[in-house]
Amino acid sequence: MVVSTEQEHPKKAFGWAARDSSGVLSPFKFSRRETGEKDVSFKVLYCGICHSDLHMAKNEWGSSTYPLVPGHEIVGVVTEVGSKVEKFKVGDKVGVGCMVGSCHSCDSCANNLENYCPKMILTYGSKYLDGTTTYGGYSDVMVADEHFIVRVPDSLPLDGAAPLLCAGITTYSPLRYFGLDKPGMHVGVVGLGGLGHVAVKFAKAMGVKVTVISTSPNKKEEAIDHLHADSFLVSRDQDQMQAALGTMDGIIDTVSAVHPLLPLIGLLKSHGKLVMIGAPEKPLELPVFPLLVGRKIVGGSCIGGMKETQEMIDFAAKHNITADIEVVPIDYLNTAMERLVKADVRYRFVIDIGNTLKSSS
Numbered sequence: 001m002v003v004s005t006e007q008e009h010p011k012k013a014f015g016w017a018a019r020d021s022s023g024v025l026s027p028f029k030f031s032r033r034e035t036g037e038k039d040v041s042f043k044v045l046y047c048g049i050c051h052s053d054l055h056m057a058k059n060e061w062g063s064s065t066y067p068l069v070p071g072h073e074i075v076g077v078v079t080e081v082g083s084k085v086e087k088f089k090v091g092d093k094v095g096v097g098c099m100v101g102s103c104h105s106c107d108s109c110a111n112n113l114e115n116y117c118p119k120m121i122l123t124y125g126s127k128y129l130d131g132t133t134t135y136g137g138y139s140d141v142m143v144a145d146e147h148f149i150v151r152v153p154d155s156l157p158l159d160g161a162a163p164l165l166c167a168g169i170t171t172y173s174p175l176r177y178f179g180l181d182k183p184g185m186h187v188g189v190v191g192l193g194g195l196g197h198v199a200v201k202f203a204k205a206m207g208v209k210v211t212v213i214s215t216s217p218n219k220k221e222e223a224i225d226h227l228h229a230d231s232f233l234v235s236r237d238q239d240q241m242q243a244a245l246g247t248m249d250g251i252i253d254t255v256s257a258v259h260p261l262l263p264l265i266g267l268l269k270s271h272g273k274l275v276m277i278g279a280p281e282k283p284l285e286l287p288v289f290p291l292l293v294g295r296k297i298v299g300g301s302c303i304g305g306m307k308e309t310q311e312m313i314d315f316a317a318k319h320n321i322t323a324d325i326e327v328v329p330i331d332y333l334n335t336a337m338e339r340l341v342k343a344d345v346r347y348r349f350v351i352d353i354g355n356t357l358k359s360s361s
């Protein structure tokens, strides 16, 4: 007998799901497991809209299953903890990012890099240990193993902190790992969207000189005056790009679509590192010769481990870093997705789940 998603677990849950690759989202009733002994349950208050949610809702990476409840920038307040939970109690402000499980025994897990565990379980669209589908944060309640729960420091507003759970760790981790966090270094950030604007804030807080590289000249004023980037390059302006050749120690590339890498590699100094974190649906062309000349590196990075995620959010609290957000009601979700396609948001949509998601709607 096939058990419906509404009945497979004891706890009622309600959210919005995409039903097919049109990506259109609509109200969806499902269920979540009881709070297990190592689980933390929380009422979701806010959830950021990451571009990955859009890629997934529309099956742009070819791995989506439907119904799909997206959302991996989830924050809220703890409502129940299991008997063996040690770090959290009812009333705590917490968050869940992109993953809710891993094997805990491989080399990656042993090194606090659950994000690179071959058995890592994504927050939505994955199979959990019990074989049921995982559903994300565009929903009213969340249950997760405490290992995958992050404490949100009291000084951070929950709405602006939500995007740190994905955009924050995804930009913080490569800055640290690739050694682009040393004061006085010069780092480029390509694509001033959800990830890009947080990358600028983290890099600045680390004491790095930041240049935003963008196709849109109209983002210049905001990048410099508001986000405190040191300079701005319009990637289509040959003269500007020429003048900046060989000046950067590293570049964090957050672009969500196919784009040329050659101009970016040219901006790097010898030994410079181009770090890809955007995830376009099709392969990019990699010109090799310009890498050889100057011993340059192209690398990649995917979110971050749980220990580093907590470190990132504590660092954010210390430096007053939150995302610049537009808070929207759940009914606005499909419009927000359409605007995200056009990069028409400064710089992250966050859904006000707590006040606007009602199971009767």
Ligand SMILES: NC(=O)c1ccc[n+]([C@@H]2O[C@H](COP(=O)([O-])OP(=O)(O)OC[C@H]3O[C@@H](n4cnc5c(N)ncnc54)[C@H](O)[C@@H]3O)[C@@H](O)[C@H]2O)c1
Residues within 6 Å of the ligand: 049, 050, 051, 052, 053, 055, 166, 167, 170, 190, 191, 192, 193, 194, 195, 196, 215, 254, 255, 256, 257, 258, 259, 276, 277, 278, 279, 280, 301, 302, 303, 340, 343, 347
């Ligand atoms: N590596 C990871 O762990 C990880 C984590 C989260 C998101 N992502 C991926 O990162 C990418 C960015 O996510 P986001 O939420 O910041 O998206 P976003 O839509 O907020 O920002 C993307 C930016 O790229 C720019 N852009 C789009 N097409 C472009 C083009 N052809 N040339 C130049 N610029 C272009 C947009 O103007 C926008 O500023 C997505 O592909 C997302 O799936 C990766």
Ligand SMILES: [Zn+2]
Residues within 6 Å of the ligand: 050, 051, 052, 053, 072, 098, 166, 167
């Ligand atoms: Zn994300």
